[in-house]
Each structure stands twice: as C-alpha cells, then as structure tokens.
Amino acid sequence: MTWSEYDAVLFDLDGVITPTAEVHMRAWAEMFNAFLGEYDAPGADTAPYTDSDYFAHVDGKPRYDGVRDFLRSRGIDATEDLVVELGDRKNDAFNEVLARDGVRPYPGSVLLIDHLQGLGLPLGVVSSSANAPAVLEAAGLADRFRTVVSGTVAHELGLPGKPAPDTFQHAAEVLGAEAGRSVVLEDAVSGVRAGAAGDFGLVVGVDRGAGAATLTEAGADVVVDDLADLVPGSAA
Numbered sequence: 001m002t003w004s005e006y007d008a009v010l011f012d013l014d015g016v017i018t019p020t021a022e023v024h025m026r027a028w029a030e031m032f033n034a035f036l037g038e039y040d041a042p043g044a045d046t047a048p049y050t051d052s053d054y055f056a057h058v059d060g061k062p063r064y065d066g067v068r069d070f071l072r073s074r075g076i077d078a079t080e081d082l083v084v085e086l087g088d089r090k091n092d093a094f095n096e097v098l099a100r101d102g103v104r105p106y107p108g109s110v111l112l113i114d115h116l117q118g119l120g121l122p123l124g125v126v127s128s129s130a131n132a133p134a135v136l137e138a139a140g141l142a143d144r145f146r147t148v149v150s151g152t153v154a155h156e157l158g159l160p161g162k163p164a165p166d167t168f169q170h171a172a173e174v175l176g177a178e179a180g181r182s183v184v185l186e187d188a189v190s191g192v193r194a195g196a197a198g199d200f201g202l203v204v205g206v207d208r209g210a211g212a213a214t215l216t217e218a219g220a221d222v223v224v225d226d227l228a229d230l231v232p233g234s235a236a
C-alpha cells in the first residue's frame with residue numbers, strides 16, 4: 001500500500017472503524033422480526049428477517065432508505081408513516097445498546113488511523129448514520145477526523161445517501177482532495193458502490209460479513225479483513 005499516492009482517506013464508520021455494524025444489525029433484526037410477526041396483508045412475504053435481508057437491503061444505507069427498501073422487497077406497502085415508525089423503533093434499540101455497552105474500536109483500524117495521521121494525511125468519516133458523532137465520541141476518536149459527514153449532515157445538505165457517491169465526494173472536497181486521489185474504506189455493498197460510482201482513487205472493501213467476492217463485484221479494488229493490513233510493515 002503506497003499511501004504517498006493519495007491526498008485524503010475517507011472512512012465509513014460502522015463496521016470499518018467500530019464494530020457497531022453488528023449492533024445496527026441486531027437492532028434491525030429485533031425490530032423487523034417483531035413487526036413481521038404481527039403483520040398480515042395479502043401478497044406480503046412475512047418470513048423471518050435474516051442477515052441476508054440486512055446485507056441485501058439495509059446495510060450501509062440511510063435509516064429510512066433501508067426500511068423502505070426492505071419493506072418493498074417483501075411486497076409490503078412502505079408508507080412514509082410506517083417507514084418512520086419502524087426506523088425510529090430501531091434507533092431506540094440501537095441507542096439503548098450504545099448507552100449500555102459503549103464502543104471499543106477495532107484495534108487494527110486505530111493502528112491505521114495512527115499511521116495515516118503520522119503521515120499527515122487528512123482523514124474524514126462518511127457514514128449514513130445520524131448516530132455517527134455519538135459513536136465516534138463513545139469510541140474516543142472524535143478528534144481524529146477533520147470532517148464527519150453523517151446522515152444528519154447529508155440530510156441538511158440535501159445529499160443523496162449511499163449507494164450514491166455524493167457524501168464521499170462532499171467529504172473529499174471539504175478535505176481539499178480530488179476524488180481520484182482519495183481512498184474510500186467501506187464494509188457495506190452500498191458504500192463500496194458509492195466509492196466505485198464516484199471514481200475514487202482506491203476503494204477498499206473491508207470484509208466483515210458481506211463476503212470478499214460480493215465486495216469485489218460491487219466495485220472494491222482490494223478487499224481486506226482488517227485495516228491493519230493496510231499499515232506497511234504491520235504483522236497483523
């Protein structure tokens with residue numbers, strides 16, 4: 001990995017810096033399974049919600065986009081009221097776990113952040129989550145990034161969420177870097193697609209369960225299991 005070829009590094013948060021993708025995943029599963037257990041309408045598929053549903057329809061997307069896309073995949077009428085109600089129910093569950101358990105970042109990710117800061121590269125976080133600032137704070141990493149483009153920031157600026165490339169492009173611009181000289185680090189298919197659609201210099205897929213082949217197919221240039229693999233000379 002030759003970091004001198006790049007001017008900025010853009011990290012997804014949940015599943016890349018912190019293991020919170022799993023917390024999101026569990027909160028979604030609890031909420032959707034409770035909902036499906038009670039829902040009944042002709043033509044709707046109410047079979048239990050699984051991890052495959054998460055990876056195919058929800059992972060990495062802004063909250064309400066994930067709810068909408070999943071409901072549609074089951075032939076369920078995704079009215080705005082229902083979408084907001086379910087998304088907010090899941091958000092309460094997520095925040096309960098965050099407050100109760102706190103967040104410890106992946107050690108390999110902290111190693112890479114330390115290394116890149118040592119090189120003087122500007123770092124940004126680009127997350128679909130409105131909870132990104134709270135998660136970074138809980139992980140003790142809030143002061144490491146020059147910009148945090150969260151779900152809230154994207155909403156305020158009217159930027160479409162992942163898989164559209166706009167939030168990553170905005171972060172690169174804030175850091176004063178060309179997309180072609182910026183690196184995107186992503187664990188979700190929707191996020192890798194966003195990186196590929198934005199013609200970034202390098203899109204790194206971080207395999208936390210989506211699968212290396214799936215991430216490559218979505219447009220990842222390389223796939224790693226641990227960000228420590230991107231630190232030159234690291235034994236990890």
Ligand SMILES: O=P(O)(O)OC[C@H]1O[C@@H](O)[C@H](O)[C@@H](O)[C@@H]1O
Binds near residue numbers: 058059063129151
């Ligand atoms: O925390 P919020 O605003 O509901 O954001 C939701 C999404 O945030 C992303 O960062 C996660 O990768 C998703 O899987 C999750 O569903």
